[in-house]
Every structure is written in structure tokens, then in C-alpha cells.
Amino acid sequence: MTNSAILRVQCPDRKGLDSTLADFIFRANGNILHFEQHQVAEVGLYLARIEWDLDGFQIQPQDLARHFAPIAERLNMKWQLAFSSDRQRMALLVSKYDHCLMDLLYRWHSGELACEIPLIVSNHPDAKRHADFYGVPFFEIPVTPENKAQAERRQRELLESHGIDLIVLARYMQVLSPEFIAAYPQRIINIHHSFLPAFLGAKPHQQAFERGVKLLGATAHYVTEALDDGPIIEQDVIRISHRDSVQDLVQKGRDLEKIVLSRAVGWHLENRVLLHGNKTVVFD
Amino acid sequence: MTNSAILRVQCPDRKGLDSTLADFIFRANGNILHFEQHQVAEVGLYLARIEWDLDGFQIQPQDLARHFAPIAERLNMKWQLAFSSDRQRMALLVSKYDHCLMDLLYRWHSGELACEIPLIVSNHPDAKRHADFYGVPFFEIPVTPENKAQAERRQRELLESHGIDLIVLARYMQVLSPEFIAAYPQRIINIHHSFLPAFLGAKPHQQAFERGVKLLGATAHYVTEALDDGPIIEQDVIRISHRDSVQDLVQKGRDLEKIVLSRAVGWHLENRVLLHGNKTVVFD
Amino acid sequence: MTNSAILRVQCPDRKGLDSTLADFIFRANGNILHFEQHQVAEVGLYLARIEWDLDGFQIQPQDLARHFAPIAERLNMKWQLAFSSDRQRMALLVSKYDHCLMDLLYRWHSGELACEIPLIVSNHPDAKRHADFYGVPFFEIPVTPENKAQAERRQRELLESHGIDLIVLARYMQVLSPEFIAAYPQRIINIHHSFLPAFLGAKPHQQAFERGVKLLGATAHYVTEALDDGPIIEQDVIRISHRDSVQDLVQKGRDLEKIVLSRAVGWHLENRVLLHGNKTVVFD
């Protein structure tokens, strides 16, 4: 496995940005593995992701940020630095539907998702057996209208004490408070079981059934304060027909939700996602 | 080419409906080619489409309705009878974007769509050359806010005088009046360039671009008074990315719109579409 | 859950077949839920699947075959009768790759696949923990070139003693002997990790990588003596690119294989698949 550094930047577009980035790496004897850039013409924005091999690289990982900071400052860059050896710490929140949970656990266990999973939190006890099977600590925190604030406080304590980088709502059916969301900007991923912005809110399968659509969708997005309106990371659809009942949609939707969510989570963990405005750029 | 009859029925569900239909045909020595039925459990509705070979059938086509009527009455059936030898008369309405028009004309000319096209109506002169190439009469009826009522009157005279069965809005950018729509129930098909119910109304590609969706959609539907809310016949999507400008969406959307609209039109012409409530059943 | 009977038939095409089937059911007061038929024009073959509610049906399930047999004989029908209450007994054979195994077990456990799974057989010990988790008996039968005949004898004893109806090769990497295959006609389903007939045989992902295809496929088929040439039940593809290594294909292929195999198994268990020649008809 290659040990690499990944730099994501965004800044006002100008000439020489690619050259500046590539030079910075070349001068320290780095070998660029992937270099992707994109200009958002409407707003004059430049975004790039650059990944290079650390083998033979003459700047030590711990010194890299310090070396790059002057360049970033000069070019007015927002930037994030990561290493392929980093393993982000991902918490899974789940309610009763456990298909996304199971799917993420299996992918994690098989090495497809390079992260740690320090804990699973649920408002129901059902998922405990899966957590146990994979050896992941499980915390049941029931949520009621009465104890909601208290439950959330407990959740946030757990997430903080476990040093969580990314929260995945793997069919977690409770709405998070604005304070919770604000504490994890671009770090909470939700799976919504419709093709957003169609069928926002509750019971999207029922809505889809009633509207008579011919395709069923699923959408993975970052959670923001506006319900189901955060930046979309990934979407997909499958064909349905008049023969499908709401229950059939639920069943067919499971495969879709698993795949869409796992792609979004994978891309996030590989530091492929950049955000501008309410939109994402996902670099291949 | 087989000469066949197609019967579409819907009625309250009860035992023996399949048997009654199949018997009716068998007793007159018909050979059933396709038989599809569907129950809408929520509302206790039975729908069926049955197609049979008229070769050797002992009821003459012109007598068929009279023979079937008593059965339909007894079972409280809504029904429609058609013959594969019927060629529906389809009018195409188009504005400036001519890709759907061209596509339908080509499919018609190559025998893929079994219908007559007695006329093309447009509020712009541009499509005339395509009409001329295929030898279809072309009528330019400019539409302005001032002359809208008058223009529509002229359109409807033309449609009536040409005995039009089906009106296809092949990217026709004018909204039809409720009276116009009411005159052609389940007989006007529109193509909307989004995955409905996402991005209703104007400029769906611009809306899709701004929302940052990862798939671009198109929807063919029957036109009803509620804008972009009629029964959906067909939908499909293609993948887009951050690299696509609004103009790219327009271009990519063209292929999608052509295919989705032509499928819907073909199914309508083959008498495969049944309507219940605001939903369609499309029999294979 | 409706208690229903499912009859699949095939016979030389002639007039009145639909009527005969529908009448048989109606006369005994059955309510038909699904009725699909198909003619294979090239060979004059009629195939049908008919499912009806047993509630109020005046022939007892155990007498049904006896009542239908004379009709079938008169019309020269091959036929199979099943009941929705039947739960077929499915054995899973697996080697080291366990993604299809896990997927089938999860679907079975969540009620998506209505069957019994009396045993899992593997030539490796790895899958035992998954078997244990789901409470399914697990038998490890190592296979070497030397013990192959003996190992297969042991497998077949297990399958027979457990009354197995359907064998699913969930990425089982050993070739079965012609005798084994002949003992389970149209009752062994395999998943091949390519779009057959492209890339038959060993290492299809490597073959696909070398040929530079732009889509990766998977195929579920009944196993016959001709390697990878049995009747295809289901296929699907996903897009790949030059960025994908062979290892990426392996990972992307997993999702595809799971979905394609589970669809094929589901349709088989729901008695939707009919076989004619080397082809399948899958009724919706």
C-alpha cells in the first residue's frame, strides 16, 4: 500500500495554480499519483485535489502543513491536508432499519472502507447483535420527545470522547438539532430514500408510490440545518413499475440506499469531496 | 404483420374476470397473443390488456364492440377497443428545440411508430424544413401574450379538422389553456426535462445545476390542468458531474428527452397505457 | 400474507389455452392474482405462470395436482405446481469470497427470501462465523485434486439428507462433476463475475481489465454441463474506467454479484423462472 499525502485546495482562480502546486511537490522530490482540478467559472473558483507518494519525499509529514502554509496564504487558499495512512474515526447512528449499518460494517471489515469505527449509537437495542459480531462498542440511547435534548447531549459526549471525525446516519430516523449539526460541518452524511429534491421529508417511498414515478431514488448528502437540503454527494435510481407496492419499494430501495451511502462514505474517507456553496465536487 | 384486436378494461376486482375475458375471445375462435392484468389492491381495481389475433376470429371487427358491451356492462367495466391496423393520427407541437421532433419523425418514417402524422404546428418557422423533408404539412402559428386565445383557437381548429387522436408536445414551450387540455383527456403527452416531481416549472436544467444533483432526468407525462403534475408514463436519468455546465446539461438532456418521449409515445400508440387516478399502468 | 397457488405450464401453442387455465381456476372459485403468458413464436411454444388466491378455493391443495392432471395431459403440458406457503430448502456453497453468502443470509434473515437454509457447505473454514451468526449449520469439506470425487460424494449425501431443493453457488470456486449437475437439473444457480458470454472461464476480471472494456458485468445462470454456458437468469453491469485496477474491479464487482445473484435466487424461489431450450423466461 502506497503511503501518500492528499492536499485539497480551493481559491480564487488565477494563472499558475497547477504549476505552483506541482512544483511544490516536485521540488521536495514527490511523485504525483493523482492530480485533478476544476474551475467553477460562474464564481471564478479553482478547486484541486492532488495526491503524491511520500516515498522519498523530503518534507516530513509533520512539517508539511508548515511548509505549505505560506503558499496557501499568498494565494488565498482554503486547504485540507490528509494522509492515506490516516484512518478517520467514523461513528454510525442507526434506528431500526439495519441494512445500511450491516453493509457499512461488512465493507469496513473487508477493508473496503479505510477507517476506524469506534462506536455505534442507536435509539433502539436491535442493532446490538451486529455491533457485537463485528466487535464494535454499541450504545443504546433511546430518544423521546421529552428526553431529546438530554439524549443528544449524551450522544455528543460520546462522539467527542471517542474523537469522531465523521458521523454517518445509516437510516437514523431522528432529526438532529441545529447545534449538533453546527458542531460537525461537512462531517455528517445522511442517506435519504428518494431522489432529492423530489420527496423531501417523511415517508418518501409512500410519496413516490402515490405520485406514480417510474424510478426509485436514493440520495447521500451532507447534513445541514435545512432538512434534506444539504450538498448532495451521490444519487442513484432503480426502475420500478405498477406491480410494486410500497413494501416492494422499501425492499428495492434497500439495495439502492446501501450502495449510494457506501459510495458517498468511501469518497469522503478518501478525501475526494470538496464543497462549494451547497454543491459538491467529487474527484475521481 | 399480425392483424390483432386490443382490449383494455378496468373495473372493480372480482373473481372470474380473467376467465370471462379469455372465454369471450376463445368462444369466437380467437388466439390470445398477450394477456396482462393487474390488481390495484388499495382500491380494489382490476386492469387488463388483452390482445388477440383476428385471423379466424368469428366476430367481425365492426361488430366486436356490440358483442362485448353486455359483458362490460354486467361487470361495470370501463373499456377501450383498438385494432393493430388502426393508425392513430398524431399531431406534433414544437417550438425552437427540434431534437424531439426530429427523433419522432425519424422513428415514424422508419416504421417504429405506427401512426399517421397529419400535421406539425409550431410557434416558430424553424421546424418547417424538417416537416418538408418528411412531407408533413406544417403550420406556423405565432403565440404572443396578446393573441394567445386566438392562436389556440386556430390550433384547435386545425387539430379537429385533421381528426387528431394524440397530441405530442415535442418541447412545445407554451402552456395550454384548461379548455384545450380538457378537450383531449389522456391524449396530450408532454416531455418535461427533469425527473418529476423534482424541478417543476421553468428552466429545470438551471434548477438541477443549482441544486447540484448527480443525475439528470426527463419525464413523459399526460398533460392535465395541474402544471407538470399529470400521470407519468416514463422517466429516465443519466449521470452528470461537476464538470457539466448548464449548457452541457442541455446537450446531455437531449438524448434523454428523445428516448423517454419516444418510449411514451410508442406505448400510447400500442395501447399499452391505462390510467387510474393520477397514475399509469404500462403493460409490457 | 396471501396464501396462493402458482402454476407454471408450457405446451404447444393453440387457441384457448388462457381460457382453459383461467376457467379451471374460476370454476373452483379461485381469484387470480397474476396471470402472465408468452408465446415463443419460432417454436410454437406457449408458456404461462398463473397465481391465485387459495382463500375460498374449492379444491384442496393436496388434491390440486390430481384435478389439473387431465387438463395437462390433454394439452400435452409440462407443468409445475407450487404454493406460496412452500418454503424451498436452499443450500449455499461458498469458497473464500463471502460477500454473496453474507448478502443472501441477510436477505433471508430479513424476510426478503422466503426459503429455508438448512446448511452451508464450504471448502474453507472462513465462512463458519457467518453461518454461526445466523444459526445455519456449517459443513467444511476441503476439496483437493486427490479427494475431489470423495468430497463431492460427501456433499451430495449432505444435500440429499437435508432434502435440498435449490443449490446456490455463492462464489463457489470448484467445478462440479456432470453427475452432480445432472442430479439437480435447473436447481443449481451460479454467479459468474462477467457479462456472459464474454470472459468465460477463469479470472474474468483479469480478462476484462486486459481487454479494456468500459462496463463490468455479472451473470446468474443455471448450471449445466457446459461451463458458464447454462441458461441466463439475470445479468447486470456497472461502469468502470481506466482508473480502475483489477483490484478495483474485484471490489466494484462485489456489489454487482450480490445484486444479480440475489435477484436470480429470489425469482427462482418465487417460481417465476421457466426454461425452454437454453433460455429462461422470467415472469414479472
Next chain:
Amino acid sequence: MTNSAILRVQCPDRKGLDSTLADFIFRANGNILHFEQHQVAEVGLYLARIEWDLDGFQIQPQDLARHFAPIAERLNMKWQLAFSSDRQRMALLVSKYDHCLMDLLYRWHSGELACEIPLIVSNHPDAKRHADFYGVPFFEIPVTPENKAQAERRQRELLESHGIDLIVLARYMQVLSPEFIAAYPQRIINIHHSFLPAFLGAKPHQQAFERGVKLLGATAHYVTEALDDGPIIEQDVIRISHRDSVQDLVQKGRDLEKIVLSRAVGWHLENRVLLHGNKTVVFD
């Protein structure tokens, strides 16, 4: 419309290649619009496509090759330079099936394909009317077993005298000689109506029908001496079922062939395709 230069390179992989390319452009005051690169690890090959705005660029287009040549030589690069203002000269060869021809002509006319079409060559007279409609010179050159060599000589004279850069076989049903093919390396694109490498050779739809596949494919590839074995540029599939006759496959295949071929042609014209071994890299 931006006036840009596009440089495609491939060379042995080494450190500093991105930096060298980006610097070359930056030093002459160019603004990079797109920069994509890829390493083929198995063979230590580096490939890149870089596109930059010529506005303000201090090297004149006619001098660019001379300035870049020393860099390319030092790094052992194969390279191709193009300009967005170049309009390649594309010849269309067609037989009786005219759907791909019509589609390409329409896309060209609507500005989707930025090229010249100096001529259409066919072994049948049928396509002349389409050529006339779009004002493209049409040459009918009948091909028989007897006159094949002579016909091909006439074709090649026409192609040469019209300064053709790219030849598109838009369902041209004659096999080209090795000499013809050798004269246009990576400059002849064919559409094959199957998912290659399945169903090579004649009548792929018939082959697909007989094998009972569940998806129908189409493949656009560069023509090489090995029949249907050239580098694949693009492929796609659509779902088919037991209800589809060979004739239905032909009809459904038309939409697929049009889209797959037009994508491949578009990418070629935009200088997005690089070739290594028998595989393509298509940069987004």
C-alpha cells in the same frame, strides 16, 4: 468560445512530469483549463491531457510545437498537439442502416460535434437524401466481391483528396482491407452492435437472441486488423427480455448504437482519447 490548446502526452513515468507540463504553460502566461493525468502502474507509463486558454499566451500557436519539442525529447514523450479552433475533417461511411448517420449529421448540424463533414460514402444509394438535406457531398461506391479492391481504391482516393482526419463507420457493413486500416491508425471508429468481446462477427443481435442474454450492448472501437478486437472507446447496454424478438433487438439497439457511437466520436474530436496497447484512456 474559448480558444484553447490541447496537449496529449505519454511517456515513461518519472517524478516531475506534472510540474514540467504545468510550468511550460505557466511560464508563457497560459491559464490551464483542464489537467488530467493517469499512471498505468503495470507498465510504468504516464499519460496526460492538458488544455489551456490561448488568450494572453505568449507563444504563438504555430510556434508551440517547436517550443515543446525539446521537452518532449528529453522526457521521451509521444505527444499530440491540437487546438480547439481546429475542425477535424470527418468522413462518414454507411450502408443501408442510416440511424447512426442521421444521428451524427443532426449532432453535427446542431453544433454538438465540432468538425467538418466533407463527404459521405456509401455502397448503397439510400442515404443520398439525408446527405442532400444537410448539404454534404455524397458518393455512392457499390462494393461487390469482384470490385472490392477497386472500390476501396476509389474510397481512399476520395478520403485523401478531401483531407480526411477521421473515418466513422456508421453501420458500414463491409470489411476494410488491412492496407486501408493501416493508412488510418487510430483514425477509424466503428460501431459494433454487441457488448464486445461477446458476439463478435456477423449478426450479433441474432447471436444475443439465441444465447438469451438479458442486456443488449453496443461498442464503439478503433478499427484494427483484428476484426472487432480494436481498442474500445465506449460501450453501453439496455435491458431486454423474453418478449423481445430479434426485430425488437434491432430496434432497441438503434438507440444504443447512436448514443455509444456519438459519444466515442465526440470524445475523439475533443482529443480526449489516448491509446496504450489495445486499450484507451478517455479523459473527462
